[in-house]
Amino acid sequence: MGTTAERTGDKAGPRTATPPDFRTALDDAAAAVAAALERLLPAPDGLHARVHEAMRYAVFAGGKRLRPFLVLQSARLFAVEREHAVRVAAAIEALHTYSLVHDDLPCMDDDDLRRGRPTTHKAFDEATAVLAGDALLTMAFEILADDATHTSAAVRCRLVRELALAAGSNGMVGGQMIDMLAPDKTFGADDVILLQRLKTGALFEFCCVAGAILGEAGAADEARLRDYARDIGLTFQITDDLLDVLGSTEKTGKAVGKDKDQGKATLVSLWGIDAARDKAQTLARHAVETLAPYGTTAAALQALPGFLLDRDS
Structure with a gap:
C-alpha cells in the first residue's frame, strides 16, 4: 500500500490520498452502525426518558466509527453474516x-467539548451523564448475548468474555487509571506504551479479533489480527498525541494542548515530533504487511494505517 510507504521519505512532502474504496468502507460502517443503534437504543419514554435522551445524544454525536469499521472488515475476512x-x-x-x-x-478529563459540541455532562448534567454511560456499557453486553448476534451460544459467550477483558481493569479501565495518575508520575516510553495499549489498544484488539470469533476461525488468525490491532492502536495514539501538539480545536473538535498543560508524558514529548511520527509510520507499514495472507479481502484494513497517519481530527 502506497499511503504509508510513500510517506516515509519527505515528511513535508505531499500526502498520498486515501483510496476511495477505503472511504466507502468507512462510510458504510458508519451508516450501518448508526442504523443498528437507532433500532437498538431505547426511545425516550417514561419518567426516565432523560437518560434515553442522553444516551442518544452521546451516541449520535458523529465520529469516524473506526471501531465498527474494524469489526465489519475483520468479519469480512471470514465471510461472517453481515x-x-x-x-x-x-x-x-x-x-x-x-x-x-x-x-x-x-472527575476524569474534565472536557467541555466532544466532536465539536458540548460533552454529555454539559448538555445534560453530571449525574445523567454517569447514568447514560452506565446504560450504554450494559447495553453492549445485552446486544452480544442476544441470540440474534450469532446462532452459537459458545461464540456469543466468547464475545462477551473478550469484550469484558478488553474493557475492564486490565484493559481500558486500567489504562484510564494509569492516565489519571500520569500527571503525578515520571513515565518512560514503556509506561506510556502500556497506558496506550490498555486505554485505546485493548478495544481495537477486540474489534479485530471479533471477526475471527464470529467466523469461528483458528488461533493463528486471531493472533495475526491481534498483532495488526496493536500496531494500529499505537499508530492511532501517536497521531492523536501529535494532534494534541500540532492540531487545533476547530479541526479536532476537542481541546488541544491538554497533555502538556497537565504535565503528562506522551511518546511525542519523550521522543520528539519527528521520531514519534517515524515510529507511527513503521507501525503502519508492519500492520499492512501483517494482513498480506488475506489478499485483497483485507484491502480496506490495509488502507486504515495510512488514513490514521494522515488524519487531522
Whole structure:
C-alpha cells in the first residue's frame, strides 16, 4: 500500500490520498452502525426518558466509527453474516461511547467539548451523564448475548468474555487509571506504551479479533489480527498525541494542548515530533504487511494505517 510507504521519505512532502474504496468502507460502517443503534437504543419514554435522551445524544454525536469499521472488515475476512457483524459493531460503539462520556466528566478529563459540541455532562448534567454511560456499557453486553448476534451460544459467550477483558481493569479501565495518575508520575516510553495499549489498544484488539470469533476461525488468525490491532492502536495514539501538539480545536473538535498543560508524558514529548511520527509510520507499514495472507479481502484494513497517519481530527 502506497499511503504509508510513500510517506516515509519527505515528511513535508505531499500526502498520498486515501483510496476511495477505503472511504466507502468507512462510510458504510458508519451508516450501518448508526442504523443498528437507532433500532437498538431505547426511545425516550417514561419518567426516565432523560437518560434515553442522553444516551442518544452521546451516541449520535458523529465520529469516524473506526471501531465498527474494524469489526465489519475483520468479519469480512471470514465471510461472517453481515447482520451478526453489524450487531457486534453496534455493541462496541455503545461501549466506546460510554467510555467517552465518563472520560469527559469533571472527575476524569474534565472536557467541555466532544466532536465539536458540548460533552454529555454539559448538555445534560453530571449525574445523567454517569447514568447514560452506565446504560450504554450494559447495553453492549445485552446486544452480544442476544441470540440474534450469532446462532452459537459458545461464540456469543466468547464475545462477551473478550469484550469484558478488553474493557475492564486490565484493559481500558486500567489504562484510564494509569492516565489519571500520569500527571503525578515520571513515565518512560514503556509506561506510556502500556497506558496506550490498555486505554485505546485493548478495544481495537477486540474489534479485530471479533471477526475471527464470529467466523469461528483458528488461533493463528486471531493472533495475526491481534498483532495488526496493536500496531494500529499505537499508530492511532501517536497521531492523536501529535494532534494534541500540532492540531487545533476547530479541526479536532476537542481541546488541544491538554497533555502538556497537565504535565503528562506522551511518546511525542519523550521522543520528539519527528521520531514519534517515524515510529507511527513503521507501525503502519508492519500492520499492512501483517494482513498480506488475506489478499485483497483485507484491502480496506490495509488502507486504515495510512488514513490514521494522515488524519487531522
